[in-house]
Amino acid sequence: QQPSPPQTPSLFFHQQKSKLGNTWLLILSNAIPIFDSILSITSATTISWFTYGFSAVFWFHMNWDNLFRDWKKICLTLLNAFLIIISLFMNAAGLWASITELLDLFNADDSSIRGVFSCGSNAQF
Secondary structure, eight states: OOOOOOOOOOHHHHHHHHHHHHHHHHHHHHHSTTHHHHHHHHHHHHHHIIIIIHHHHHHHHHTGGGTTSSHHHHHHHHHHHHHHHHHHHHHHHHHHHHHHHHHHHHHOTTOOOOSTTOOSOOOOO
């Protein structure tokens, strides 16, 4: 007789775990009054690099010895250098805009938010 296969978690358990995680995410995002500003700072520092910057850096790493071998490699070298420069610009501009928005939120006279974890109302309307 062959041994029985190991027991895997049921689909019900997986769905319950997913619902619990989503519930905690909803509670956390509503408990922190400036969660959207924190999220915009995080995305401003990561999205452009993960989308464009890393691929260009990896291309340079893979083709370091053949950057100027022929006209196709020269064009690709210039394109990837341009992608890195654009990624740096998008990173800096997005970070500046996100931090400016966060500071404006704190300094607004009609804002009830006075700190990161303040007890002020976080109602949208």
